[in-house]
Amino acid sequence: MPHPRTAPAASLPAFDYTVFGGTGDLALRKLLPALYLRDRAGQVAAGSRIIAVSRSALTPSDYRAKADTAIRRHVAADELDEGLLDRFLGRLDYVSVDATSDSGWSELAGRLEGRDEPVRIFYLATSPSLFGPICDRLRSAGLVTPDARVVLEKPIGRDLDSAREINEQVGAVFAEPQIYRIDHYLGKETVQNLLALRFANSLFEPLWNANHIDHVQITVAETVGVEGRGDYYDHSGALRDMVQNHLLQLVCLVGMECPISLAQESVRDEKLKVLRSLKPIEQDDIATCTVRGQYRAGAVAGGAVPAYADEPGIPAGSGTETFVALKVEIDNWRWARVPFYLRTGKRLPAKMSEIVIQFRPIPHSIFPQTAGELQANRLIVRLQPDESIRLHLMTKEPGPGGMRVRPAPLNLSFAETFGGRFPDAYERLLMDVVRGNPTLFMRRDEVEAAWQWAEAILEGWKARREQPKPYIAGTWGPSQAIALIERDGRTWHEDEIPSAAF
Numbered sequence: 001m002p003h004p005r006t007a008p009a010a011s012l013p014a015f016d017y018t019v020f021g022g023t024g025d026l027a028l029r030k031l032l033p034a035l036y037l038r039d040r041a042g043q044v045a046a047g048s049r050i051i052a053v054s055r056s057a058l059t060p061s062d063y064r065a066k067a068d069t070a071i072r073r074h075v076a077a078d079e080l081d082e083g084l085l086d087r088f089l090g091r092l093d094y095v096s097v098d099a100t101s102d103s104g105w106s107e108l109a110g111r112l113e114g115r116d117e118p119v120r121i122f123y124l125a126t127s128p129s130l131f132g133p134i135c136d137r138l139r140s141a142g143l144v145t146p147d148a149r150v151v152l153e154k155p156i157g158r159d160l161d162s163a164r165e166i167n168e169q170v171g172a173v174f175a176e177p178q179i180y181r182i183d184h185y186l187g188k189e190t191v192q193n194l195l196a197l198r199f200a201n202s203l204f205e206p207l208w209n210a211n212h213i214d215h216v217q218i219t220v221a222e223t224v225g226v227e228g229r230g231d232y233y234d235h236s237g238a239l240r241d242m243v244q245n246h247l248l249q250l251v252c253l254v255g256m257e258c259p260i261s262l263a264q265e266s267v268r269d270e271k272l273k274v275l276r277s278l279k280p281i282e283q284d285d286i287a288t289c290t291v292r293g294q295y296r297a298g299a300v301a302g303g304a305v306p307a308y309a310d311e312p313g314i315p316a317g318s319g320t321e322t323f324v325a326l327k328v329e330i331d332n333w334r335w336a337r338v339p340f341y342l343r344t345g346k347r348l349p350a351k352m353s354e355i356v357i358q359f360r361p362i363p364h365s366i367f368p369q370t371a372g373e374l375q376a377n378r379l380i381v382r383l384q385p386d387e388s389i390r391l392h393l394m395t396k397e398p399g400p401g402g403m404r405v406r407p408a409p410l411n412l413s414f415a416e417t418f419g420g421r422f423p424d425a426y427e428r429l430l431m432d433v434v435r436g437n438p439t440l441f442m443r444r445d446e447v448e449a450a451w452q453w454a455e456a457i458l459e460g461w462k463a464r465r466e467q468p469k470p471y472i473a474g475t476w477g478p479s480q481a482i483a484l485i486e487r488d489g490r491t492w493h494e495d496e497i498p499s500a501a502f
């Protein structure tokens with residue numbers, strides 16, 4: 001019987017969310033559905049507005065029609081309610097503004113004038129090259145009030161220098177506490193639960209170190225290809241798109257010390273220490289600690305899919321990686337010589353993200369060989385789908401006939417325990433901005449520390465002219481990724497992949 005979820009829809013202040021890039025894929029597919037769902041949950045205060053902005057010449061009612069279509073497409077049918085959708089659409093407005101010219105700014109200012117009460121938020125869902133120009137013009141238009149907030153979508157740059165430049169440009173207009181850099185993985189329920197698992201239980205923390213943990217695996221696997229974002233993706237690749245941000249944030253949450261509280265700076269301070277302790281992967285380590293891959297044509301979920309090179313928007317002969325596997329070390333007392341094996345890729349056999357904590361074997365066995373093979377304990381945190389936490393323990397096989405042991409899981413399934421739907425990451429994060437809580441957003445120093453570490457890998461690949469190794473779509477990446485972990489006498493955890501995880 002699921003435990004009833006009791007979270008009340010906390011009352012939040014009214015807001016004016018100005019969404020630059022309001023006609024783009026991100027706004028229509030993620031942001032509007034998330035705001036609609038929060039409105040449906042009763043969290044959007046009366047008088048709140050969403051002002052979409054882009055260059056397209058649309059009237060507010062054209063935009064509402066676009067939003068209506070997008071919400072109907074991207075929100076589950078049982079969460080659509082005609083009355084609530086109408087109310088939500090009534091909160092939407094649209095202004096045509098060009099971020100790179102004077103066009104439209106006075107109209108936008110007119111929309112926000114006299115609205116001192118609601119929380120003023122600017123969400124920049126545009127190319128990062130527009131972040132600086134948009135902030136400059138917001139300032140010139142007199143729209144940056146002391147309490148205004150700005151939300152920056154990833155990617156924040158494509159290397160350390162460009163990230164610094166963007167941070168400088170935005171920082172010249174907004175103070176750091178006003179800046180919310182999104183990493184949507186931090187908004188996922190199961191990712192936040194890592195804090196609860198580690199620091200709301202006394203069971204694991206004494207064992208959470210190099211004395212008891214043999215290694216950690218983090219897999220973020222996707223079945224999709226580049227989904228019409230070929231132009232962006234080909235300039236990015238898996239290391240920039242997924243590792244520099246999402247996977248490193250997961251490493252931080254697994255690896256960090258207990259923060260002194262959940263207060264915003266405490267958590268971010270601890271994550272920063274992990275990022276700064278990451279052992280640099282130098283050029284000489286590239287061959288043993290990294291694998292780049294690119295998918296060839298194959299089959300995913302029973303359907304044929306083209307090679308990356310044949311996806312729309314991908315130039316012939318592209319050397320961009322769609323898969324990365326890494327062996328990473330955190331150079332500190334807690335994690336000395338404990339490898340963190342990371343892998344992520346597109347067109348893999350399943351959509352599945354999980355963290356595996358592999359404990360060390362027992363120091364001495366009292367069991368005869370006939371009892372069966374003793375396997376070391378393993379904690380598996382399934383982030384998505386089928387969110388769960390499983391602890392593999394050695395257990396006596398019931399029945400007479402001597403002692404036989406085998407591994408069996410203690411299984412905490414989120415769906416069975418809590419029931420209901422889990423809010424999408426954007427729902428949580430968009431409301432945290434309204435709340436003024438930046439804990440689940442990245443601070444400038446975190447982003448830059450992550451780039452500094454990731455950049456060494458990019459430079460190593462460049463210096464060695466490392467071409468991506470081919471893998472067939474629908475497989476777990478190039479064979480070199482298997483070798484990366486097997487060289488150390490370990491294997492990737494792949495035995496509990498749900499067949500329906502597409």
Ligand SMILES: NC(=O)C1=CN([C@@H]2O[C@H](COP(=O)(O)OP(=O)(O)OC[C@H]3O[C@@H](n4cnc5c(N)ncnc54)[C@H](OP(=O)(O)O)[C@@H]3O)[C@@H](O)[C@H]2O)C=CC1
Nearest residue numbers: 021022023024025026054055056098099100125126127153
């Ligand atoms: N789509 C996704 O799932 C994700 C996207 N991101 C990032 O978010 C950003 C936006 O992505 P996405 O929505 O996919 O991109 P799109 O290309 O779909 O949208 C870009 C938006 O920016 C607007 N725009 C472009 N130039 C200007 C300008 N000069 N002035 C004002 N508006 C402008 C476009 O409208 P118009 O042409 O009418 O001006 C459009 O609304 C990118 O940096 C992307 O990497 C991050 C995570 C996920």
Ligand SMILES: O=C1O[C@H](COP(=O)(O)O)[C@@H](O)[C@H](O)[C@H]1O
Nearest residue numbers: 154184220222224241242246353
């Ligand atoms: O940020 C990104 O994340 C998505 C994967 O997110 P998920 O929530 O579906 O796991 C990825 O497809 C995209 O390329 C990347 O930009």
